[in-house]
Amino acid sequence: MKSLKVVFFGTPEFAKNSLKAIHESHHxxxxxxxxxxxxxxRGQKINESPVKTYAVDNNLRVFQPEKLRNPEFLNEIRNLNADVFVVVAFRMxxxxxxxxxxxGTFNLHASLLPDYRGAAPINYAIINGEKKTGATTFFINEKIDEGNILLQEEIEISADENAGMLHDRLMEMGAKLVVKTLDGLADNSIQEKxxxxVEHPKNAFKIFKEDTRINWNMNSESIHNFVRGMSPYPCAFTTIKIGEDEKSxxxxxxxxxxxxxxxxPGSLEIDKNQFKIYTKDGAYFPEELQLEGKKRMNVKAFLNGFQHFDSISR
Known part of the structure; x- marks a missing residue:
């Protein structure tokens, strides 16, 4: 099979796995x-991206431009004479x-496009209670996540899976899909489409701090999905009153x-064994939580130290 010359663009752990898969393939x-x-x-330690760490460890040539339009950078990339660029969790x-x-240049996106275009497709698939999601490779154009599809694969979302668990499964599946896409482009077996x-595709906009607050007026299942979809990062939160203090x-x-x-909705019932927060149609029982200024802990350890809450601040 023909080997393609690739320039890879990416930053986080999710992207590193795709780079590793390409490097270990015949491309x-x-x-x-x-x-x-x-x-x-705290110490302002210099941190490298997971993609850079892998590249350096494997003697791959690394570029870290401040601006992607920098003429010197563009000339260096052009001189590599790559057949294709692969983009995973990078920037515009x-x-x-x-x-x-x-x-051309293709991107790996962690959803079944056209649904969940945007920065947080894994989170929103769970928040919205989807039963399945997947990954898509597509050619990049000038619109965000709207280019022609190359390959697409589905996976089921289990009932209690959180965003972190789904992230890890899609990271593995996506890495294989990237190599499969390169193989298909190499032997001309992929028909882009x-x-x-879709009149109203589901969106996956970037999540900001204010988007992570729990609305206790929602129904119980929606709150459960919201917590799952935000866990472990950026993490759903509420605020509670302890005496005169309000804490996250x-x-x-x-x-x-x-x-x-x-x-x-939002009112509390607490005893030494149970932490209950009422919702629109039932109750939610936190099992893993973290009070502002404290470490993450299970509810039993939490209640051993904190039992005098006044209310949830809505």
Missing amino acids: EVAGVVTVADKASG MPKILFEMPEM PQPS LKIYEGKFEIYAHEKT
């Missing part, structure tokens, strides 16, 4: 483009860059029950 990684190293944490690319290789026309409470995991009651 050639001519270069790797990732973000610049960043200082973070200018047309001058994605049109450079003869075969336009994305289906992250909830990573829990269970729910549906039953009629006359309690106000």
Whole structure:
């Protein structure tokens, strides 16, 4: 089978697995483009992206441009004479860059396009209670996540799977799909096709802090899906009052029950063994949580130390 010369663009762990799969295949990684190293944490330690760490460990040529339109960078990439560019969890690319290789530039996206275009497809698939999702490879064009589809694969979402678990499964599946796409392009066996026309595709916009607050006026199952879809990152939260103080409470995991009651959604019932928060149509029982300033813990350990909550702040 023909070997393609590839330039890879990516940053996080999700992308690293695809780079690894390409590098271990018969295709050639001519270069790797990732973000610049960043200082973070209390000591402002310089951190490399997972993609850079893998590339350096495997003696792959790395590029870390501040700007993708930089003429010097564009010239260096052009001189690699790649057949195709592969993009996984990177940033917006200018047309001058994605049109450079003869075969084009394709992206791996963690949804069944056209649904869940955007930055957080894994989170929103779970938040919306989907029973299945998948991964798609598609040619990049000037619109976000709207290019012609190359390959697509589905997986089932299990009832209690959270975003982190689904992320890891899609990361493995997506890496294989990337190599399968390269193979198909190499032997000309893939027929690209336009994305289906959908009047109202489901969106997966970037999640900001204010988007992660739990609305206790929702029904129990929707709250459960919201917590799952935000766990472990960025994590759903509520605020509680302890005396005169109001503190943030992250909830990573829990269970729910549906039953009629006359309690106000968001009101609490707490004893030494149980932490119950009333919802619109039942109750939610946090099982893994983290109070502001404290470490993550299970509900039993949590209640041993904190039993005097006044209310949920809605």
